[in-house]
Amino acid sequence: MKIRYFAWMKRTVGVPDEEVTLPVEVKTVGDLVAWLRHRSPRHAEALAEGAAFGAAVDKRTATLDAPLAGVREVAFFPPFTGG
Numbered sequence: 283m284k285i286r287y288f289a290w291m292k293r294t295v296g297v298p299d300e301e302v303t304l305p306v307e308v309k310t311v312g313d314l315v316a317w318l319r320h321r322s323p324r325h326a327e328a329l330a331e332g333a334a335f336g337a338a339v340d341k342r343t344a345t346l347d348a349p350l351a352g353v354r355e356v357a358f359f360p361p362f363t364g365g
Contacts, residue, residue, distance in 0.1 A: 288359040294328040312346035
């Protein structure tokens, strides 16, 4: 699965994207966030509990309970506003 990071999250993690093989217990976006927090201190900082960020699954906005079965890409991005 490809994980992509945008804006300050990309700078914090230190890479724009990465390919990962998920453990079987990672079934939702929330599980993925928890798993990524343990990959490095930089991941933990970018995806800290209480931090404001959004997620997209295969280019569609997703919530933390969104399932990952069959998903090819998850992206994380900071909040944004329109106008």
